Amino acid sequence: MGSQWTKDNSYVRAMREGYRSRAAYKLVEIQDRYHIIRESDNVVDLGAAPGSWLQVIRGLTRGKVLGIDLSPIVPIEGVETLVADFSDPTLSPQVHALLGIVNVITSDAAPKLSGQKSYDQARSLALGEAALSFACAVLKPGGNFVVKAFQGEDFSAFLQEVRNHFLSVRTLRSRTSRKGSSEIYIIARNFVSTNEAERSL
Ligand SMILES: C[S@@+](CC[C@H](N)C(=O)[O-])C[C@H]1O[C@@H](n2cnc3c(N)ncnc32)[C@H](O)[C@@H]1O
Numbered sequence: 001m002g003s004q005w006t007k008d009n010s011y012v013r014a015m016r017e018g019y020r021s022r023a024a025y026k027l028v029e030i031q032d033r034y035h036i037i038r039e040s041d042n043v044v045d046l047g048a049a050p051g052s053w054l055q056v057i058r059g060l061t062r063g064k065v066l067g068i069d070l071s072p073i074v075p076i077e078g079v080e081t082l083v084a085d086f087s088d089p090t091l092s093p094q095v096h097a098l099l100g101i102v103n104v105i106t107s108d109a110a111p112k113l114s115g116q117k118s119y120d121q122a123r124s125l126a127l128g129e130a131a132l133s134f135a136c137a138v139l140k141p142g143g144n145f146v147v148k149a150f151q152g153e154d155f156s157a158f159l160q161e162v163r164n165h166f167l168s169v170r171t172l173r174s175r176t177s178r179k180g181s182s183e184i185y186i187i188a189r190n191f192v193s194t195n196e197a198e199r200s201l
Pocket of ligand 1: 020021023024046047048049050051052053054068069070071084085086087108109110111112127
């Protein structure tokens with residue numbers, strides 16, 4: 001069976017299993033391999049609409065779950081949502097007010113694509129960097145972070161930036177990503193905080 005069949009099949013499977021998008025299986029695959037979310041973790045998902053990662057996360061933890069997106073998210077039971085730009089540096093107090101400590105941050109955020117490759121790659125990279133800044137501001141020391149990235153000329157520098165803040169960093173190309181896509185996920189575990197305030201959380 002060709003891989004394209006498998007990908008179409010994952011869409012059908014997602015609809016049948018009640019997920020809002022086939023992207024759900026990317027997080028399932030990451031969780032199966034790296035166990036980034038534990039059952040009492042508080043989790044923030046960045047770029048969360050329409051909400052299939054939130055559905056997966058809700059099933060993995062009894063902790064609090066918050067999804068943030070520029071677009072509204074149709075409510076999911078037991079999930080808080082915010083319509084906001086996560087690159088806004090004033091967002092972290094609001095996130096702490098809703099969740100208290102944050103153990104895990106996931107980001108599947110992506111910009112609207114223009115079709116112009118180098119422009120789109122630069123915007124994707126900027127979103128990854130914004131997600132990393134958010135994680136550094138909000139994550140509890142020892143916490144985990146997953147971020148979508150795209151392999152291109154600046155990828156290694158971004159990967160190194162992530163390595164500077166976490167003790168263990170891996171990458172994964174998801175089986176569910178579209179054929180020919182340069183999409184890759186960075187899985188970073190064990191956040192090392194350099195911020196005195198975060199150490200006391
Ligand atoms: C591929 S979709 C995420 C799919 C989601 N993981 C799911 O499973 O349903 C990417 C999302 O990133 C969001 N996004 C892009 N830039 C953002 C930003 N600066 N702040 C918040 N959300 C953003 C987009 O609005 C879009 O909904």
